[in-house]
Amino acid sequence: MSALPQPPYYAVIFTSQRTQVEDGYGDMAERMVALAAEQPGYLGVESTRGGDGLGITVSYWRSAEDIAAWRRHAEHRIARDTGRSDWYAHYTLRVAKVERAYAWTRADGTQDPQA
């Protein structure tokens, strides 16, 4: 992920447990990442899912208002509805204000795939 601005900014911590239903999930997840990146106030995203089906996606935003606007986006609403009907067994969503941030990168030339 690109460098973020100095705090304060906002994080949406989305933790989810997938069902076994794959139908359309991958396409939707990719589309939501691309669509979020076009929204006002979007700063970045970090996302991963382990072999046990637990996923954590953290998206970063300039303000709580920007997050609220993204939540109301029509295509995002449809994805959310389908997530509830098909893809997720459980999820938790938290909105948090980032107060401090610190990054460390190895200085020995190791590639950083997030850069």
Added chain:
Amino acid sequence: MSALPQPPYYAVIFTSQRTQVEDGYGDMAERMVALAAEQPGYLGVESTRGGDGLGITVSYWRSAEDIAAWRRHAEHRIARDTGRSDWYAHYTLRVAKVERAYAWTRADGTQDPQA
């Protein structure tokens, strides 16, 4: 993860990219999760790592002071130092105040491995 209290509380968002060095990493990671759970103000943790080596761990705490105390813990310091020397190519740590939280669980009897 068990249910958390009503916000506000704090989240530490730790995003890391692993090196290829495995030596002791798994044991350390397990030990840190167990040790964190013994600290004052600890509320819970969610952690996952994908096949690409990107990991996200979010731990939850009652206050910023509890987080600072955990950061100063001697055994945690040693793990951090070894993380920098051996295990991590890059990491970012953010301290954020959770303002709102929302959980959804499928009502059809699907097991929730996080409960």
